[in-house]
Amino acid sequence: xxxxxxxxxxxxxxxxxxxxxxxxxxxxxxxxxxxxxxxxxxxxxxxxxxxxxxxxxxxxxxxxxxxxxxxxxxxxxxxxxxxxxxxxxxxxxxxxxxxxxxxxxxxxxxxxxxxxxxxxxxxxxxxxxxxxxxxxxxxxxxxxxxxxxxxxxxxxxxxxxxxxxxxxxxxxxxxxxxxxxxxxxxxxxxxxxxxxxxxxxxxxxxxxxxxxxxxxxxxxx
Numbered sequence: 001x002x003x004x005x006x007x008x009x010x011x012x013x014x015x016x017x018x019x020x021x022x023x024x025x026x027x028x029x030x031x032x033x034x035x036x037x038x039x040x041x042x043x044x045x046x047x048x049x050x051x052x053x054x055x056x057x058x059x060x061x062x063x064x065x066x067x068x069x070x071x072x073x074x075x076x077x078x079x080x081x082x083x084x085x086x087x088x089x090x091x092x093x094x095x096x097x098x099x100x101x102x103x104x105x106x107x108x109x110x111x112x113x114x115x116x117x118x119x120x121x122x123x124x125x126x127x128x129x130x131x132x133x134x135x136x137x138x139x140x141x142x143x144x145x146x147x148x149x150x151x152x153x154x155x156x157x158x159x160x161x162x163x164x165x166x167x168x169x170x171x172x173x174x175x176x177x178x179x180x181x182x183x184x185x186x187x188x189x190x191x192x193x194x195x196x197x198x199x200x201x202x203x204x205x206x207x208x209x210x211x212x213x214x215x216x217x218x219x220x221x
Contacts, residue, residue: 005058012051015044042086050079053110063117071113074106100145108138111169118176126175130168137161 022041025032033040053075061068081099112131119127140158144151151158 001058001061005055008051008055008058012048012055015047015051018044019048039086043083046079046082050075053107056110056114060114060117064113067113067117071106071110074102074109078103078106097145101142104138104141104145108134115169115172115176119172123172123175126168127172130165130172133161133168134165137165 019041022032022037022044031037054072057068057072057075059068060071078099081102085095085099111134115127115130137158140149140151140154140161143149144158
């Protein structure tokens with residue numbers, strides 16, 4: 001698990017840096033990769049965003065293996081479909097609709113499950129409100145992708161939902177982080193010490209064990 005997180009973290013950081021550099025180059029009219037530039041950008045953008053949510057999925061596994069692995073599978077499937085569809089010219093028509101819909105579903109699932117596992121029943125009312133807004137945003141986006149509705153006619157409302165979704169998710173993450181911090185601070189079984197203090201305690205414990213062992217040996221003799 002630690003190795004997987006390390007690999008995903010490095011991949012996400014590298015992909016994010018590459019996307020940023022490519023976009024900066026575009027601003028200064030520096031053309032790289034020729035006609036393949038869009039495909040390269042999409043590929044590294046997928047690795048960046050997918051890596052972020054994949055790490056989030058791995059963090060869920062200790063709390064709930066089934067939901068964690070399902071989320072990880074959805075994220076991985078979405079990334080693979082988008083990248084292959086992009087390079088093999090499969091991203092069109094129904095295939096494109098399915099790919100985009102799966103991507104939205106995987107992100108929605110990841111957000112809801114990770115927040116729910118982190119917060120539990122805490123801030124339940126706020127969680128429900130945010131989940132409804134995010135779910136409605138995802139539903140409208142999916143209907144727009146399949147052409148069931150014209151998002152252009154409700155673009156103001158749709159953008160409002162997107163903004164509210166982002167704000168709501170950020171606040172949920174803040175609540176989750178604060179909850180973990182408060183739990184540690186209020187837990188009387190834990191005390192905060194520096195690495196140097198911890199090393200000294202380990203050294204003293206080791207010396208104490210050796211003294212006790214020698215004492216027992218002398219007693220037996």
